[in-house]
Amino acid sequence: MSPMLAILLRQISRFGPMSVAEYMTQCLLHPTQGYYTNTDPIGAQGDFITAPEISQMFGEVIGLCLAQTWLDQGAPDPFCLAELGPGNGTLMQDILRATKSVPQFHHAMRIHLIEASPTLRQRQKECLADFEVSWGDNIAELPDLPLYLVANEFFDCLPVRQFRKTDKGWQEQMIGAEGEHLHFVLGGLAPDGMFPDRLRDSMIEISPSATALCAAIADHIAALSGAALIIDYGTWGEMGDSFQAIKGQKKISPLADPGRADLTAHVNFRTLADAAQSKAQVSELVPQGLLLERLGITQRAQSLAQNMRPQELEAHISAHRRLTHPEEMGQLFKALAITPRGSKQPAGFSE
Numbered sequence: 001m002s003p004m005l006a007i008l009l010r011q012i013s014r015f016g017p018m019s020v021a022e023y024m025t026q027c028l029l030h031p032t033q034g035y036y037t038n039t040d041p042i043g044a045q046g047d048f049i050t051a052p053e054i055s056q057m058f059g060e061v062i063g064l065c066l067a068q069t070w071l072d073q074g075a076p077d078p079f080c081l082a083e084l085g086p087g088n089g090t091l092m093q094d095i096l097r098a099t100k101s102v103p104q105f106h107h108a109m110r111i112h113l114i115e116a117s118p119t120l121r122q123r124q125k126e127c128l129a130d131f132e133v134s135w136g137d138n139i140a141e142l143p144d145l146p147l148y149l150v151a152n153e154f155f156d157c158l159p160v161r162q163f164r165k166t167d168k169g170w171q172e173q174m175i176g177a178e179g180e181h182l183h184f185v186l187g188g189l190a191p192d193g194m195f196p197d198r199l200r201d202s203m204i205e206i207s208p209s210a211t212a213l214c215a216a217i218a219d220h221i222a223a224l225s226g227a228a229l230i231i232d233y234g235t236w237g238e239m240g241d242s243f244q245a246i247k248g249q250k251k252i253s254p255l256a257d258p259g260r261a262d263l264t265a266h267v268n269f270r271t272l273a274d275a276a277q278s279k280a281q282v283s284e285l286v287p288q289g290l291l292l293e294r295l296g297i298t299q300r301a302q303s304l305a306q307n308m309r310p311q312e313l314e315a316h317i318s319a320h321r322r323l324t325h326p327e328e329m330g331q332l333f334k335a336l337a338i339t340p341r342g343s344k345q346p347a348g349f350s351e
């Protein structure tokens with residue numbers, strides 16, 4: 001039995017079934033046995049591969065989008081360049097390379113990374129050794145500066161709670177145990193009126209941590225200016241049960257291997273937009289493929305291709321396709337931008 005499973009079984013036997021949110025938090029971030037604490041998950045050899053790990057072009061065009069927004073807002077100096085959940089540090093490394101020649105950008109930036117995993121913090125430190133970087137656990141620790149922030153595949157690992165429609169009303173889906181096996185059980189009833197107008201749904205997923213975080217980012221941007229780019233897989237509105245586990249680049253049951261598989265849920269961008277809207281300006285939701293095209297990824301791909309050998313070229317073309325094609329990441333992944341009210345939308349977020 002894995003140490004993480006033993007920890008969960010002990011907790012369930014003492015305190016009863018746990019919520020899906022509690023399970024996700026324990027499995028991903030337990031101080032010694034958590035998936036992100038313990039493993040080296042991201043990249044071609046890892047459990048999953050993310051856009052910045054597919055090609056340097058992703059971080060380059062996102063970096064230029066952030067720098068253009070910074071220029072549009074009067075190039076505040078100093079400003080905070082922040083990333084949520086930077087993984088291996090690849091995206092920030094590509095952003096920094098692409099913005100090197102933007103006058104004053106590097107001089108004015110203060111890089112701040114929000115990362116829970118000590119293992120990945122170490123990885124980021126090595127990757128960004130040429131830069132001065134500070135780390136924090138949450139956005140409350142961000143410096144009081146204009147904020148230019150990116151979060152790629154971060155919101156999908158924030159914990160969700162699930163509610164299932166039963167004869168009695170909306171009951172929270174919990175995780176219980178039988179012997180050494182984890183399984184789903186029904187818990188208490190949601191308060192009356194928590195999910196009005198949901199007659200057609202049979203399962204609802206909510207992420208209080210995601211909406212709270214988004215509201216706090218919007219507050220910061222409303223007060224101090226800047227922009228946040230949130231990129232993730234998800235939809236506008238709910239999609240029922242999207243709780244999933246990935247191990248070795250394949251889907252497995254989310255209860256099958258706690259602490260040794262990545263756990264995620266699709267991002268409900270509508271709830272993020274709702275949380276930010278009362279404070280700041282929220283863009284339309286733009287599919288990743290369209291965003292990258294508008295930011296010039298194809299021109300960048302052509303220019304990089306000129307110096308490539310034939311063997312490299314094939315991988316390069318397939319990376320471009322993987323990032324942008326609607327049947328690959330182009331449509332499933334989407335981006336939302338948060339900026340101060342009345343400011344220009346970041347490049348790529350409007351026609």
Ligand code: SAH
Pocket residue numbers: 028036042050051052053084085086087088091114115116117120137151152153154157158
């Ligand atoms: N953005 C990266 C990595 C995505 S994986 C990329 O695109 O490649 C998710 C990242 O978020 C990991 O670095 C993980 O350790 C971090 N993370 C997950 N939950 C977190 C939390 N609650 N607080 C801070 N970091 C977290």
